[in-house]
Amino acid sequence: MGFEGTTLLGGDVLNVANRVRWTEAEGPGARYALWVQGCPLRCPGCCNPHMLEDREERLQGWEEVADDILTSPGIEGVTFIGGEPFWQADALAKVAGRVREAGLSVMIFTGQTIERLKRAEREDYDALLEQTDLLIDGPFVQKLLVNDRRWIGSSNQRVHFLTDRYAHMKDERGAWKAGANTIELRMVGGEVTINGFPDESIVALSAASIRVKKAAGE
DSSP states (O other): OOOOOOSSOOTTEEEEEEEEEEESSSSSSSEEEEEESOOSOOOTTOSOGGGOSOOOSEEEEHHHHHHHHHTSTTOSEEEEEESOGGGGHHHHHHHHHHHHHTTOEEEEEOSSOHHHHHHTTOHHHHHHHHTOSEEEESOOOGGGBOSSSTTOOBTTOEEEEOSSTTHHHHHSTTTTTOSOOOEEEEEETTEEEEEEOOOHHHHHHHHHHHHHHHHTTO
16 A cells, blocks of 8 residues: 655645654664654554544644754654654655754654555655665554564564664664663643553553543643
8 A cells, every 4th residue: 555645745844743852762772753643554553543634733844843853962863753754755855864964863663664665666755765774664563562672563563774873783682672662751731741652551541631632622
């Protein structure tokens, strides 16, 4: 299954669902995590079901997003997650190029497989892949849920080392699998945010919180 990209945007604008400017739960080292809004896939058990709909959340120019990443202290890279990053591949490729020029790494979680992305022969997909150091591919499959592959939700998902940036994690025995999945909780402006790969009880809690906010008209 392929997809054309969000219906809301051109190649210079991103539809941002959420961001965490410093996290250790979304990839190697301390990272800036950027969640994009919208995904044509509907994986049962998705931990971010509120990010699937193709609706406007926060529209930002790619340069503004890149600047925010580059001014975040103490990070070694950025992780694009969602939603589906390749649904906004054009703008994300520009962000990725800017941050890699500054020496930061780029990691992406996608529900597509790398074979499908390459087979599509799309310039925006290829441009984003060219700027990616680590790619985690494949849809989340609930019956294949795992808790012992750090940063990964189900056993079908694969790690692709597209550059040498993190090659040592592939070569060192057990390096990628070191540690279980983790979550981080933050209180920001009276609101609790959760990131990482939570279990079903935390997903349910998050969904309940979203329903309460919608009912209150926030």
